[in-house]
Amino acid sequence: MNGFGKQTERKRSAIIEVAGRKLAELSYNRATMKEIAADAKVSQVTIYNYFGSKDELLIEAVRGMMDEQLEQYRRRLSEEADYSKLVGGIMLEEARFVKRIIACVRQSADSGFVHARLREYQDVQLAPFLIELVKKGVREGRIAEDLTEAELLFYFGMYQREMIRMLDGSDREERTGAAGAVSEERFIDFFFHGLLSPRFRV
The missing domain is CATH 1.10.10 (Arc Repressor Mutant, subunit A)
Incomplete structure (x- = not known):
């Protein structure tokens, strides 16, 4: 250079x-x-x-935050031996990080445009890491072997959309008291174990 x-x-x-x-x-x-x-x-x-614009600057700043966060996840993937702790820790960090991103997007002039742009970027950057994370789980017998990449990305996408909806307070008045009472930890537990009793979990 x-x-x-x-x-x-x-x-x-x-x-x-x-x-x-x-x-x-x-x-x-x-x-x-x-x-x-x-x-x-x-x-x-x-x-x-x-x-070009103030919103484009915001997008670049948040992309930098996303890159730093993803690098932290990669370090955890290489350092953490216990798969349950690895995935649970990453998902809890992601929930907290999403709160930061929501707060950033709300400061834009066109939140819909900014959110869509950031979602596109995140999908491209995060997908390879998620596949790598799942493959580790498959190797250790913690995740089903017959799931395709498309199915896995669909599942993670479903989780992320609902997590964003849950953490975004803009629709809080529309949610019931029960839905609003779900903690981040409980939400992550539902994501991985559904309604199974702990004694039936792998």
């Missing part, structure tokens, strides 16, 4: 870092592009040239 390329990458990184910080502080929706540019020590024109 030449000097110009390095300078461009430094500016992009600085802008994304500022955006990520404001998202974490829940102040991104109130921040102007002028303020973001000043904090990143770049011009507003530079931000528009690199990202």
